Amino acid sequence: MKTMKYKNLKLAMCLSAVTFLGNQTSNAHLITHSPNHISYLHSGQLQDSSLSDSTDLIQVAFRKVKRQDLMGEVNAVNLNNLLNKNYTTYSLDNLDALISGYNGNIWGTGGYLLLIDGFPRDANNVMPTEIEQISVMKGINAVALYGSRASKGVIYITTKRGTSDNQKINIRTNAGINTPISYPKYLGSAEYMTLYNEARRNDGLPNLYSEKSIYHHAAGINPYRYPNVDYFSSDYIKNSFNRYDATAEVSGGSDRTKYYTNFGYWSAGSLLNFGEARENNTSNRFNMRGNIDVKLNNIMSLNVNAAASFYTQKGVNTDYWAASATGRPHRFSPLIPINMLEESDENSWIYVNNSNFLVNGQYLLGGSQLDQSNAFASIYSGGNSRHMNRQFQFNTGLDFDLKGITEGLSFETALAIDYQNQYNQSYNNTYAVYQAGWNNYNGEDLISGLTKYGEDRRSGVQNIGGSSYRQTLGFTAQLNYFRTYNDNHNVSAILLANAFQIGRSADYHKQSNANLGLHIGYNFANKYYVDFSGALPHSAKLPEGKRKAFSPTLSLAWRLSEEEFMKGGIFSDLRLKASAGIVNTDLDIEQFYMYQGYYTFNNAAWYSWRDGELIRTFDRFRGENMNMRYPQRREFNFGFEASMFNNLISYNASYFYNQMNGLLVQPSTLYPMYFMSYWPVYSDMPFVNYNIDERKGVDFGLNINKSFNNSSISFGVTGLYYDTKASKRDELYEFDYQNRTGKPLDAMWGLQSNGFYNDQADIETSAVSTFGEVRPGDIKYIDQNGDGTIDNRDEVYLGKGGWAGAPFSLGFNLTAKWKNLTLFAVATSRHGSYAMRNNSYFWVDGEDKYSITVRDRWTPETSSTATYPRLTTNNSDNNFRSSDFWMYKTNRFDLSKVQISYDFPKSILGKGIVKELGTYVNGFNLLTLAQEKETMQLSVGSAPQSRFFNFGVKALF
Secondary structure: OHHHHHHHHHHHOOOOOEEEOOOOOOOOOEEEOOOOOOOEEEOOEEEOOOOOOOOOEEEEOOEEEEHHHOOOOEEEEOHHHHOOOOOOOOOOOOHHHOOOOEOOOEOOOOOOEEEEOOEEOOHHHOOHHHEEEEEEEOOHHHHHHHOHHHOOOEEEEEEOOOOOOOOEEEEEEEEEEEEEOOOOOEOOHHHHHHHHHHHHHHOOOOOOOOHHHHHHHHHOOOOOOOOOOOOOOOOOEOOOEEEEEEEEEEEEEOOOEEEEEEEEEEEEOOOEOOHHHHOOOOEEEEEEEEEEEEEOOOOEEEEEEEEEEEEEEEEEOOOHHHHHOOOOOOOOOOEEEHHHEOOOOHHHHHHHHHOOOOEOOOEEEEOOOOOOOOHHHHHHHOEEEEEEEEEEEEEEEEEEEOOOOOOOEEEEEEEEEEEEEEEEEEEEOEOOEEEEEEEEEOOEEEEEEEEEEOOOEOOOOEEEEEEEEEEEEEEEEEEEEEEEEOOOEEEEEEEEEEEEEEEEOOOOOOEEEEEEEEEEEEEEOOOEEEEEEEEEEEOOOOOOOOOEOOEEEEEEEEEHHHOOOOOOOOEEEEEEEEEEEEEEOOOOOOOOOOOOOEEEEEEEEEEOOOOOOEEEEEEEEEOOOOOOOOOEEEEEEEEEEEEEOOOOEEEEEEEEEEEEEEEEEOOOOOOOHHHEEEOOEEEOOOOEEEEEEEEEEEEEEEEEEEEOOOEEEEEEEEEEEEEEEEEEOOOOOOOHHHOOOOOOOOEEEEEOEEEEOOOHHHHHHOOEEOOOOOOOOOEEEOOOOOOOEEOHHHOEEEEEOOOOOOOEEEEEEEEEEEOOEEEEEEEEEEEOOEEEOOOOOOOOOOOOOOEHHHHHEOOOOOOOOOOEOOOOOOOOOOOOOOEHHHEEEOOEEEEEEEEEEEEOOHHHHOOOOOOEEEEEEEEEEEEEEOOOHHHHOOOOOOOOOEEEEEEEEEEEO
């Protein structure tokens, strides 16, 4: 019987050595150890992978296992199948609604390692149509084999491969539009000038703008003389911009050779609609991928993967969106109409006749002495630029079936070489702007003179700049042993070497990861599981003798549903699991040589008290610590997976607790104060392993699947709740309420506000602010320590900032199918974190542009209802600093996507060359429900957030 099974297995080999493992049932248990093979045996036949079955193969560290045998907290999604109902434009799009424990990071850690076909690459450089599967490895046992840089989790993207079927050609094309959700709302010229006058009066200064001037700006009769510039008006911005893409996939092969190729192109426009931006503000990307698997002989198989992408972004030589956040509406008119020039003004007409940049033959470029370079003039006449990004990725591997030595033994090796370079090409013109001098003749405004700033010059020279490159080298080699004894004893073992190195221009040291790894696994009758995975990393960031440290992990599982007392019940499957271990990591060691003492030559001369003698010094910045070790991720987690009523309901939950132990810090509490001084700058304190971070939480998932006669419905929920704590800190605060120990890692710190100062008497009887002069209408703060002053010692813990994602997040996905019509929807919900309104839209003083938020400013008349401090033309350090006054909750619910798909019946297509044909419409980022929706959807100084509506067609030939 065993001989027959291995004959079947030999027939199924294509890319790598595949070894039979599992119990002797019709659902044979299979592990493939090549990172490129994604098929499994079922009843002796080769089948396509599908995430709807417990026997699907899931990518884990350096091997694939059946879904039902996953160890160490791993979840996966088959993106290839998902694309049939869920077209997307980004490889990790909506992953948080499909996989529990992921909400933009893994378990709140941030900084996960992203691998594509086993090597570190960019998620945005692989298109969704190229992807077969995405695995998210969360638990410590799941990531240990990848070594130091995987300590915060791993996302593994597996690209598609060919099959031994007849050649297939898949074509997909899409056309969509992006529509802005909202724009910042800034005040017009008249309102701005009125309130600026008020700000000056608050500062004891006279008005700057006359009532007559404000009236003319408000009337809008002559916007060239009295401008009221709206950066978001239809004069400059379109209502939407287009996006197009097309993909062609060709795959097929034979038992000996299999191939997959992908050619893709997408293009996106821009909202800007004037000057150079109208035609030269687009993005284009062309990509190619080819994966080939060749069975060279009965022992050796070869795989070769190559991908190239060419990205080009055409643009203008200015940042229009940044200018929109600072350009005040009344300062200048972007254009000066030449038909309003006095005919007798010969000097002005000379400017017109000699200008190289006459817009549409009707306008000169506007400006002023303070606005000689501005976004409008730069877009009309400043030239254009082109950003080029080129990436080439290549990896190859050899797999050896060594069953001639002993059954179940194999060896494989892989090598990757990636290159990425980018640079800018630009034509940079200089231009003149003009400020008009106006007169009014019998009620008609005419320009009686122009003041010119700058010179017109078309360089005609192409400039090259911003050049950078990146090179990635990767290598793996592993000896595998997978075998089943006496039908029930399933043994797996891997001994591996894994390394990659990433070099970047301008970086002296390359980013490296190197480790040896060992995996030993055993399961009895698919019922009792044990998995030991460990790594021995090497890091040059640590001193000699400390550069290696063993990282052991252990995972256990028990499938209760296979026990006799559970069979025949409501549970189709029920499994308990637990993992624990330690991973040594250098991810949080920011620099090299931190273990060494450090001196630097201070070239800044200073005079001592000794008769004006000039002194230069060597400054010491840290001491030496040759005992510095790896920070460690120490973790245990446990959970369960279950399905009931013939998989009608399936659910899972996991609890995790981990520490980042021994984070580096220069600990002032461990050394006498004389080890450090601020003038002259001196420190003899070394970096030591001291700080400890804690994270704990629960991730969970629920799926309900029900089929009817001609329809089916599936509903899924994913969730993550986690809490963080700085459990140990080097700190020496005067007051306990400022201690970071015991507070969340993403804690927000600031002052507690206590309304506004009502009047001068209120100021005199309140604690004295050390943040500058205060006046009535400024924010008043609570004196936490009662010392009569408001300073940094009054800052307290305000709430969770959520930099690693909201502490509580939910994801929802719905699939409803009726005959050939499919509805798919995705939604997410996030709760429990705060943010600060601290950008230039809210923090307004000095000469800043005013947004509508200042309408609720404090004045003596609105003192009881005001929600914004008084206006000022001075710096307002007292008002604009971190405090609960500017905090808001970021709780939100988002309907991220809805797609309706229709697949034409095969009876309509007949037996022609088109085997399958489908069409779909979808919308992205459709709805947000939140108390602070307007703030969270606001983009200040950058392009607006947008909704995307798309129509697509797909066909199989």
